[in-house]
Amino acid sequence: MSLKEIEVIAFDADDTLWENxxxxxxxxxxxxxxxxxxxxxxxxxxxxxxxxxxxxxxxxxxxxxxxxxxxxxxxxxxxxxxxxxxxxxxxxxxxxxxHKDVILLDGIRDLLEKLAPRYRLVVATKGDLLDQERKLAKSGLLKYFHHIEIMSHKKEDNYRELLKHLDMDAGKLMMIGNSLKSDVLPVINLGGYGVHVPYHTTWEFEQMDPAEIKSDRFFELKEIHDVLTLFEEA
Structure with missing residues (x-):
């Protein structure tokens, strides 16, 4: 296992890039x-x-x-x-x-600024197409991303389709998000890396104990800007 093999970093949107x-x-x-x-x-x-x-x-x-x-x-x-x-x-x-304003989470713009020159950045999110497009447009973050994927669900098959579209192996992908079930576990099961950055409130359907994930490709962080520390240690 080596984070040096990472080529693409994918971000969940809601409660990872902005409040939701x-x-x-x-x-x-x-x-x-x-x-x-x-x-x-x-x-x-x-x-x-x-x-x-x-x-x-x-x-x-x-x-x-x-x-x-x-x-x-x-x-x-x-x-x-x-x-x-x-x-x-x-x-x-x-x-x-x-019609809510898009409120970026603390540190996200600075993180993207630092990662964008080194990696292909992707948004991999689920939800209503029009609403997610609206939020992305209002966020001011589109310039950082190589690709936007708005999924109907975030299961292993959906991530397989994303990997196919990006023409890459799962081992070169890191997925960052606030949901263990949707953002982390499916990618780890496919052979990729998953980073969990909890939000202060989690939808009941997405709740899961981090202890259930047994993998050396799983990382639990407190804040989004802590992502940079993973690559400093790589």
């Missing part, structure tokens, strides 16, 4: 407040989690998929008694999320 998950947590609080007359917040969130689990394979990921699950949950929680004004308020949550 906290907007969903805020939206869930607003949603529970809208439906507070029907059920307590704990019951509403349990139902939302169940609905999202069922809908993931149909809708995929992102804000639009999230809002569809909110609407379905609202109908069930209210036993179809939800009022037009409440439906309007839920739709407004989604529109507000789609």
């Amino acid at each position: 998950e906290n907007f969903f947590r805020d939206a869930e609080k607003q949603f529970c407040h809208i439906l507070k007359e029907f059920q307590p917040a704990e019951a509403i969130m349990a139902e939302l989690y169940r609905i999202e689990s069922q809908n993931m394979e149909i809708y995929g990921y992102g804000i639009k998929a999230f809002i569809l699950s909110l609407m379905e949950t609202a109908l069930l929680i209210s036993q179809k008694q939800i009022r037009p004004g409440q439906i309007e308020a839920i739709i407004a949550i989604g529109k507000s999320m789609l």
Whole structure:
């Protein structure tokens, strides 16, 4: 194993390049407040989690998929008694999320500045195509990246397609992200390198114990700028 063989460094986008998950947590609080007359917040969130689990394979990921699950949950929680004004308020949550400013995480621009001259940099993210394109355009980071890959899912097959597109072996790829399940584990299983940089809040569907990953190609860091220390030690 040697980091000297790395040629391409791929970055997740949401909660790796910029803030994202906290907007969903805020939206869930607003949603529970809208439906507070029907059920307590704990019951509403349990139902939302169940609905999202069922809908993931149909809708995929992102804000639009999230809002569809909110609407379905609202109908069930209210036993179809939800009022037009409440439906309007839920739709407004989604529109507000789609117009959020892109807030870069501390240190990311400096990191890209230092890595771009030495490696091919790639964005490998999942979510709604239009929304991710919007965020990338507003981020001011596009100039650093050789390739952008917006995936419907982030499983081993999706990364195989990325490797094929880049015409490279997995052993030359390093993937950096905040999700062990989506960003790290699939790439390690294919023979690549995975770097986990936790975000302060993690979507329930992405939670996993780092101790479950047994590989000398796995790295756990505290902050995104710590990525540079890996190559200093290589």
